[in-house]
Every structure is written in structure tokens, then in C-alpha cells.
Amino acid sequence: MSDAMVQVRNVHKSYVRGKQTVEVLHGLTLDIPKGDFVALMGPSGSGKTTLLNLIGGLDGPTSGEIHVGGERIDKLSGGDLAKWRARNVGFVFQFYNLMPVLTAERNVELPLLLTNLSAVQRRKSVAVALEVVGLTDRARHKPKELSGGQEQRVAIARALVSDPALLICDEPTGDLDRKTADEILGLLQVLNRDHGKTIVMVTHDPKAAEFASRTLHLEKGQLLEQAAAAA
Amino acid sequence: MTRTGFVLANLGRKKTRLVLTLLSIVTAFLLFGLLQAVNVLFSAGADFVGATRLVTQARVSFTQSLPMRLLPQIESVPGVDKVMWQQWFGAVWQENTQLIFFATDSARLHAVYPEYIMPDAEWKAFADTRTGMIVGRQLANQYGWKIGDKVPIASNIFPQQDGSKAWTFDLVGIYDGKDEEWQRSTNVGWINYGYFDEANQFGKGRAGTFTIKLTDPDRAAEVASTIDRMFENSSDETKTQTEKDFNIGFFKQIGDIGLIVRWILFAVFFTLLLVVGNTIAQSVRERVPELAILKTLGFSNGSVLAFVLAEAAALCIIGGLIGLGIATVIGIAIGGANFPIVVDGQVWVVGLISILVLSLAVGLLPALRASRITIVDALAGR
Numbered sequence: 001m002s003d004a005m006v007q008v009r010n011v012h013k014s015y016v017r018g019k020q021t022v023e024v025l026h027g028l029t030l031d032i033p034k035g036d037f038v039a040l041m042g043p044s045g046s047g048k049t050t051l052l053n054l055i056g057g058l059d060g061p062t063s064g065e066i067h068v069g070g071e072r073i074d075k076l077s078g079g080d081l082a083k084w085r086a087r088n089v090g091f092v093f094q095f096y097n098l099m100p101v102l103t104a105e106r107n108v109e110l111p112l113l114l115t116n117l118s119a120v121q122r123r124k125s126v127a128v129a130l131e132v133v134g135l136t137d138r139a140r141h142k143p144k145e146l147s148g149g150q151e152q153r154v155a156i157a158r159a160l161v162s163d164p165a166l167l168i169c170d171e172p173t174g175d176l177d178r179k180t181a182d183e184i185l186g187l188l189q190v191l192n193r194d195h196g197k198t199i200v201m202v203t204h205d206p207k208a209a210e211f212a213s214r215t216l217h218l219e220k221g222q223l224l225e226q227a228a229a230a231a
Numbered sequence: 232m233t234r235t236g237f238v239l240a241n242l243g244r245k246k247t248r249l250v251l252t253l254l255s256i257v258t259a260f261l262l263f264g265l266l267q268a269v270n271v272l273f274s275a276g277a278d279f280v281g282a283t284r285l286v287t288q289a290r291v292s293f294t295q296s297l298p299m300r301l302l303p304q305i306e307s308v309p310g311v312d313k314v315m316w317q318q319w320f321g322a323v324w325q326e327n328t329q330l331i332f333f334a335t336d337s338a339r340l341h342a343v344y345p346e347y348i349m350p351d352a353e354w355k356a357f358a359d360t361r362t363g364m365i366v367g368r369q370l371a372n373q374y375g376w377k378i379g380d381k382v383p384i385a386s387n388i389f390p391q392q393d394g395s396k397a398w399t400f401d402l403v404g405i406y407d408g409k410d411e412e413w414q415r416s417t418n419v420g421w422i423n424y425g426y427f428d429e430a431n432q433f434g435k436g437r438a439g440t441f442t443i444k445l446t447d448p449d450r451a452a453e454v455a456s457t458i459d460r461m462f463e464n465s466s467d468e469t470k471t472q473t474e475k476d477f478n479i480g481f482f483k484q485i486g487d488i489g490l491i492v493r494w495i496l497f498a499v500f501f502t503l504l505l506v507v508g509n510t511i512a513q514s515v516r517e518r519v520p521e522l523a524i525l526k527t528l529g530f531s532n533g534s535v536l537a538f539v540l541a542e543a544a545a546l547c548i549i550g551g552l553i554g555l556g557i558a559t560v561i562g563i564a565i566g567g568a569n570f571p572i573v574v575d576g577q578v579w580v581v582g583l584i585s586i587l588v589l590s591l592a593v594g595l596l597p598a599l600r601a602s603r604i605t606i607v608d609a610l611a612g613r
Binding site for chain 2: 049053056058059078079082083084085086087091093097099100101102106109110111113114119122158
């Protein structure tokens with residue numbers, strides 16, 4: 001158990017949509033070791049993003065257990081889960097989700113407002129994070145003054161700044177052209193290889209998945225490997 | 232960056248909307264400051280006089296005068312110490328500036344209103360100079376009058392024997408109030424009743440009101456009732472009340488100022504509530520994904536609630552303080568001796584409380600909504 005960053009055990013997840021209850025994940029079990037770079041692929045509705053949200057503590061399972069970094073997160077209350085996310089997970093989304101009113105450096109600094117760091121320490125951490133993503137010279141620019149690739153680099157810097165062990169990336173290159181996408185994926189590879197970050201990435205793009213160390217396929221709420229074994 | 236910096240940055244995201252909303256808050260609090268000051272002014276006029284004096288007026292209205300022959304009868308009532316009479320002069324300065332002037336007897340004024348402080352020599356000069364007048368310090372300062380000036384003052388009611396409404400008086404004294412509150416009421420001028428009554432063309436031998444100084448304030452009700460009973464069923468029925476009640480009644484001739492002010496402010500703040508409340512709600516609706524990201528990053532529901540409430544409060548505080556500040560400046564600029572509008576500490580305290588209540592009223596619902604956003608749904612655009 002100590003080598004696994006993420007342990008998902010017999011997780012079911014269902015949503016109520018109107019009068020219907022839709023079960024998205026059906027008893028899914030999964031281990032992701034520390035330092036792994038996993039790509040999750042599968043058709044729309046297969047449960048990729050749902051699984052990602054559960055691992056990232058953005059949502060809770062209907063049943064089953066989820067352990068991340070040795071901590072069981074499916075039992076945490078809303079407030080404790082928020083604190084846990086702030087300490088342990090960085091998020092990168094398809095549409096960057098930066099605060100348009102803040103400059104790049106302020107966006108990166110935002111998660112640090114939840115820490116006890118002084119203003120000077122925060123500035124140092126922000127500078128390091130922006131340097132890692134190669135965006136030091138654009139620190140004072142607001143998101144609308146940046147290209148899509150630069151915005152995503154700011155989002156990655158924001159995800160990195162509090163030094164979490166786990167990065168959750170939901171279609172991080174879905175809104176970028178091939179060249180820029182490859183640069184972003186290369187950056188994620190560096191973060192995984194050189195900085196030891198465990199990365200779980202959802203993607204539809206097989207070329208993007210090639211940057212990961214391994215690819216898992218989901219279909220109808222189950223990992224294909226497990227579905228095959230069950231069959 | 233601090234959390235405050237983040238709140239202010241969000242506040243300024245739509246400049247035009249911010250300016251228009253701020254303008255509406257500034258206007259509301261400007262109105263609030265000025266109207267509240269008027270309200271305070273009118274109620275203060277009644278509060279500080281105490282209950283040591285009664286005022287007797289004609290029962291129908293104080294605009295009807297009473298004959299001077301009532302004086303000895305009023306003086307004879309047990310509990311009455313001194314009686315003074317006064318007649319509204321209807322004074323007009325220069326083009327059309329109305330002044331508060333009364334005709335009275337100098338010695339009785341001195342005896343009934345010991346709160347007016349003036350050197351004995353000036354009281355004597357007032358008594359000895361038929362065309363003499365005394366004015367309060369505020370009035371003298373406002374018009375730059377000095378002792379020895381001949382001051383032309385018209386009356387919009389009383390013509391002289393030759394039909395002219397132009398009168399001229401010799402300024403022989405300037406009085407002060409015994410304390411700060413009385414100093415605020417030194418916006419009144421007094422002329423000699425003897426001269427006025429002789430030179431005046433009509434309505435001779437009559438007084439607008441009698442002001443009675445009591446031997447014992449506790450006997451006010453008894454004395455008032457005795458006086459009114461004395462003139463019951465006569466051609467000159469009276470209404471006697473404490474000076475405070477008289478002053479309140481005087482202002483109520485204009486209308487119930489407090490009630491009018493409250494209704495106007497209610498309308499203003501109700502409209503403001505809708506305008507600012509809608510602005511904050513709209514701002515939250517537009518930012519649902521951003522608020523979800525805050526939660527994703529680890530900000531708690533309470534933090535998100537606090538951010539939205541702080542935005543509403545910042546908007547109301549900035550607008551409210553500017554509005555009250557402008558009201559204070561306008562009060563200083565337009566407040567004169569006759570209408571001393573002062574946006575004072577009392578108005579500011581009520582204003583600050585109103586700002587806090589408004590902040591909560593406009594911010595709480597959108598803030599609660601923001602705090603209840605579900606991350607997964609918000610990010611999925613549901």
C-alpha cells in the first residue's frame with residue numbers, strides 16, 4: 001500500500017439526473033504507484049472525468065474506498081476535503097480556468113493564500129513555479145494577454161506552486177494546437193520525470209497518451225483490463 | 232496579493248457596472264446624510280429646550296394671534312414665574328431671504344430666556360432703544376452685522392403706518408447661547424414690541440404666543456390646563472403646551488419631517504437593495520466556474536461565502552462613505568444660520584450601521600448561493 005499514490009477499491013458512482021439514476025462507475029478498482037504518469041482514455045460517458053474527480057477529491061463515491069497518498073479521502077467531510085486538496089493535489093483543466101482579473105503571477109499565488117507563507121515566501125514560490133513552466137517574462141500579464149499555451153502553463157504553475165505530490169489533468173491539451181499541445185505534454189513529462197510528480201491525465205488524444213508511462217482504458221464505467229478479466 | 236486584494240480585483244472586473252452601481256450607492260447615502268441631518272435638526276430643535284417653559288397659543292393655530300389682555304390673567308396662574316410674549320415679524324432680508332424675527336419685550340425676554348447670554352449694557356441698550364434690535368451670533372456672523380449697524384429689514388406681514396413694509400432697526404446687541412446647543416439656536420433676531428406695536432399699521436395689541444417660565448417644571452401639566460380652562464368658551468381659546476411640544480408642532484405644520492424622511496429613505500434604500508442586490512447576484516452568476524475553481528484549489532465554502540460578502544460590503548462601504556462624505560461637505564456649504572444642516576456624528580453612526588445592514592442584505596443571498604456551488608456541476612456547466 002505504501003508504494004501506491006492512488007488506490008481505488010470497488011468504487012461505484014451514480015448520479016441522479018432528474019428522475020433517473022445513472023451509474024457511471026461500476027465497482028472500479030485501480031492502483032497508481034507514486035511517480036507514475038497515467039493516461040485515462042475512453043469514449044465519452046465512460047467515466048474518465050468522474051474517476052478523475054473522485055481521485056482529486058472533487059466528488060465522493062457512492063460506495064467503495066479511495067486512498068490517496070495513504071489517506072482515505074472518501075470519508076473526509078467537505079471542509080476537510082478542501083484542506084486536503086489544497087495540500088495534496090494540483091489541478092489542470094482543458095480551459096485553463098484562470099481568474100481573468102488577476103495577472104499570471106497572482107493566479108499562481110492564489111492557492112498560497114491558503115498557507116501560512118509570508119508575502120515574500122509566496123513571491124519566491126510563484127517565481128519558481130513560473131520559471132519551471134518557462135513563463136517568467138509573462139508574469140505581469142493577465143490571461144487575456146496570453147496565448148492558449150501560455151495560459152495552460154500558468155494553470156500548470158498554479159497547480160505546482162504548493163508542491164503537491166499528485167497532478168490531476170483533465171484534457172490539458174484539448175483546446176490547443178498540436179505543437180503547443182506537445183510542448184505542454186513535454187512539460188508534464190518533465191514534471192513527472194524530474195520532479196517526481198504523479199500525474200493522472202484524462203485525454204481523448206492517443207498522441208497525448210503516448211507521453212504518459214502507461215494508458216488505462218475505461219468503458220462503461222470499468223477499466224477494460226478488469227472487464228476482460230471478469231469476462 | 233492578499234485576500235482583500237483579491238476581493239478588490241474582482242470588484243473592478245466590469246468598470247462601467249462598478250461605476251454605475253457605486254453612483255447609485257453614493258446618491259442614496261448622499262440623500263440619506265442630508266435627510267437624516269434635516270431630521271436631526273428638526274428633532275434637536277425640540278429636544279434641548281427642556282420642560283421649564285410653556286407656550287400658550289391660539290387654540291385654532293399659532294398663526295392666529297391672541298390679545299395682550301390675556302397677559303395679566305396668565306401671570307396670575309399659580310406656578311407661573313415670568314411671562315413673555317412674542318409676535319412673528321415675518322422678516323425679509325434684502326431680496327427674499329426670510330429671517331426668524333420676533334417682536335418682544337426686552338426685559339421679559341431676558342427673564343424668560345436666561346440661556347441667551349449678552350452683556351448687561353447690551354440688554355440695557357435694547358430696552359432703551361425703541362428701534363433697537365438684538366440678534367444671535369450665528370445671524371450676525373452670517374450677514375456680517377456689527378453693533379451700531381442700521382439694518383434695513385422688510386416685513387412680509389406688517390406694514391408701517393405709511394404703508395411701507397420697509398423697516399430699519401439699530402443693532403444694539405449680539406447674544407450667544409449658554410452652551411453649544413443653545414449656540415446653534417442663535418439664529419433669531421428680536422425687536423422691541425413697543426416700537427413695533429406703535430409703528431405697525433394693524434393687529435395692534437396682539438401677540439402670537441405667550442411664553443411662560445414656570446416656578447416648578449413638575450407643575451407644567453397643571454399650569455397648562457389651568458390656563459386653557461381659563462379661556463375656554465371665550466373668543467380667544469388657548470392651547471398651552473411645553474415649549475418642546477410647541478416646537479414639534481411648529482415643524483409639523485410643514486409635515487411630520489421624521490415620517491417624510493423615513494418614507495423617502497425607505498424608497499431610496501428599497502430601490503438600492505434591488506439595484507445592488509441584482510448587481511452582486513449577476514456578478515456571482517457570471518463567475519460560477521471561477522468560484523468552483525476557488526473551491527477546487529482548496530478554499531472552503533465559508534471562504535467563498537466570505538469573498539462574495541466582502542465584495543458586497545466593499546461596494547457598499549466605498550459608495551456609502553463617499554455619499555456620507557459629500558453630504559457632510561454639502562451640509563457645511565449650504566447650512567446657514569437659519570438652516571444649520573450638520574451631518575454630525577449621530578448621522579454618521581446611523582449611516583455606518585445602514586452600510587453594514589445594506590451589505591448583508593445585498594450580499595448574503597448571492598454569497599450563500601456561491602458557497603453552495605457544487606464543483607463538479609459548475610465545472611461541467613450544469
